[in-house]
Amino acid sequence: MYATNYHRASSVEEAVKLATDNGDAKFVSGGQTLIATMKQRLASPSDLIDLRHVAALKGIAVNGRSVRIGAAVTHAEVAASAELRAVCPALANLAGGIGDPHVRHLGTIGGSIANNDPAADYPSAMLALDATIVTDRREIAASDFFQGLFTTALEEGEMITAIRFEAPEKAGYAKFPNPASRYAMTGVFVARRGGAVRVAVTGAGADGVFRHEGLELALSGNWAPDAVGGVSIDPTNLMSDLHASSEYRANLVKVMAKRAVASTL
Amino acid sequence: MAKVTLTVNGRTVSGDCEDRTLLVHFIREKLGLTGTHVGCDTNQCGACVVHMDGKSVKSCSILAVQASGSSITTIEGLAQNGEMHPVQAAFKDNHGLQCGFCTPGMVMTAVDLINRHGNSLTEETVRAGLEGNICRCTGYHNIVKAVLSAAAEMGTARQAAE
Numbered sequence: 187m188y189a190t191n192y193h194r195a196s197s198v199e200e201a202v203k204l205a206t207d208n209g210d211a212k213f214v215s216g217g218q219t220l221i222a223t224m225k226q227r228l229a230s231p232s233d234l235i236d237l238r239h240v241a242a243l244k245g246i247a248v249n250g251r252s253v254r255i256g257a258a259v260t261h262a263e264v265a266a267s268a269e270l271r272a273v274c275p276a277l278a279n280l281a282g283g284i285g286d287p288h289v290r291h292l293g294t295i296g297g298s299i300a301n302n303d304p305a306a307d308y309p310s311a312m313l314a315l316d317a318t319i320v321t322d323r324r325e326i327a328a329s330d331f332f333q334g335l336f337t338t339a340l341e342e343g344e345m346i347t348a349i350r351f352e353a354p355e356k357a358g359y360a361k362f363p364n365p366a367s368r369y370a371m372t373g374v375f376v377a378r379r380g381g382a383v384r385v386a387v388t389g390a391g392a393d394g395v396f397r398h399e400g401l402e403l404a405l406s407g408n409w410a411p412d413a414v415g416g417v418s419i420d421p422t423n424l425m426s427d428l429h430a431s432s433e434y435r436a437n438l439v440k441v442m443a444k445r446a447v448a449s450t451l
Numbered sequence: 452m453a454k455v456t457l458t459v460n461g462r463t464v465s466g467d468c469e470d471r472t473l474l475v476h477f478i479r480e481k482l483g484l485t486g487t488h489v490g491c492d493t494n495q496c497g498a499c500v501v502h503m504d505g506k507s508v509k510s511c512s513i514l515a516v517q518a519s520g521s522s523i524t525t526i527e528g529l530a531q532n533g534e535m536h537p538v539q540a541a542f543k544d545n546h547g548l549q550c551g552f553c554t555p556g557m558v559m560t561a562v563d564l565i566n567r568h569g570n571s572l573t574e575e576t577v578r579a580g581l582e583g584n585i586c587r588c589t590g591y592h593n594i595v596k597a598v599l600s601a602a603a604e605m606g607t608a609r610q611a612a613e
């Protein structure tokens with residue numbers, strides 16, 4: 187790891203100022219991605235601004251069906267939240283399936299979303315839940331936030347403070363984990379509000395997380411695993427790598443969509 | 452340079468290190484507690500697992516300065532008065548190790564799992580809970596047996612104490 191300067195922020199304002207004042211600074215939240223990347227010398231921030239001690243980034247609040255999760259809430263906390271589980275068990279289960287217990291004890295929702303790894307779990311949930319990403323300066327709809335591989339709408343020094351969404355009537359997530367890393371080789375998040383269905387796919391798209399119109403249409407007509415059977419998934423824009431070909435991933439999209447819907451019945 | 456202060460196995464310790472020093476290196480090289488191992492360079496193998504403020508973490512995935520102010524338990528902190536911790540004893544009794552390299556991380560992970568689930572642990576939960584710990588000798592079977600037997604033992608001990 188290259189040398190770096192560590193700063194511990196105690197408020198959002200202080201953290202943003204530290205990031206702005208120090209040219210090549212990066213926020214570090216759980217560090218489960220960033221520290222690993224620094225160890226491999228694939229990242230070399232001049233300064234690290236630690237967000238783990240910023241109280242305003244903590245906590246899960248559920249008000250009726252409105253959910254707010256602070257950016258520095260860990261995957262383990264999301265998985266263990268009884269309040270969240272009562273309105274949106276799919277998101278709690280998703281968090282409980284990220285990586286391993288040690289990664290879940292440190293890794294955070296804000297870090298995962300900011301990173302926008304094409305195989306990360308949370309981006310699919312944010313997109314399917316039509317979540318709002320709250321930053322220190324504005325609110326961004328999930329559909330505008332995720333902009334391709336490891337790319338988001340965040341500006342230099344902009345910090346995610348929380349995510350918000352209205353819990354849908356039904357939501358489900360299923361992933362086929364890479365057996366070594368546990369990241370999604372394909373993961374599908376489905377959500378239904380009245381007749382409106384959103385289906386978001388992670389781990390499969392060559393440009394990162396995406397919504398699938400064909401699946402949305404089929405499921406809005408019939409919310410059942412069988413409805414997925416007739417949908418064709420075009421492998422053209424899907425990833426192909428040593429883990430799986432794009433054709434294999436296209437099939438996984440179907441299978442995971444079926445399982446995700448089945449988990450809500 | 453950073454000044455790092457930690458409570459390690461109940462003792463307050465402090466030392467200077469570079470900001471980029473990983474917690475695992477601080478523990479091994481500054482504190483001389485070499486029971487915590489480094490097995491990979493990619494945050495995957497779990498040989499470096501310690502407890503930070505009561506939760507299992509990979510000490511190679513966090514800087515010592517990030518951990519400053521917290522309370523750390525390492526494998527050296529488990530035995531009390533020369534008596535092995537029940538999880539350590541169960542690993543021995545069930546032949547839950549061969550070469551022993553992954554064992555400190557396995558034991559720390561098992562203690563965390565039992566703390567969180569008590570003796571309601573099932574084989575499935577144990578196997579999922581060991582996801583972040585890699586063992587290249589045992590095939591995991593006896594490790595899982597050891598964790599379940601320790602959980603039962605600790606549950607019984609807890610009931611007897613109540």
Ligand SMILES: Cc1cc2nc3c(=O)[nH]c(=O)nc-3n(C[C@H](O)[C@H](O)[C@H](O)COP(=O)(O)OP(=O)(O)OC[C@H]3O[C@@H](n4cnc5c(N)ncnc54)[C@H](O)[C@@H]3O)c2cc1C
Pocket residue numbers: 212213214215216217218219220221222237257258283284285286289292293294295296297298300301303305306307308340344345346347367368369370493494495
């Ligand atoms: C062994 C292993 C297995 C894993 N398996 C999975 C898996 O199955 N599924 C999955 O989804 N992920 C997985 N992960 C990744 C894990 O979920 C990370 O925790 C997550 O991607 C990043 O969150 P973090 O809090 O650790 O972020 P950090 O590593 O601290 O930061 C990541 C990036 O986000 C930026 N950032 C952090 N917080 C903010 C903020 N509030 N505002 C703006 N920018 C911010 C940082 O500057 C950095 O660029 C795994 C990681 C490991 C090590």
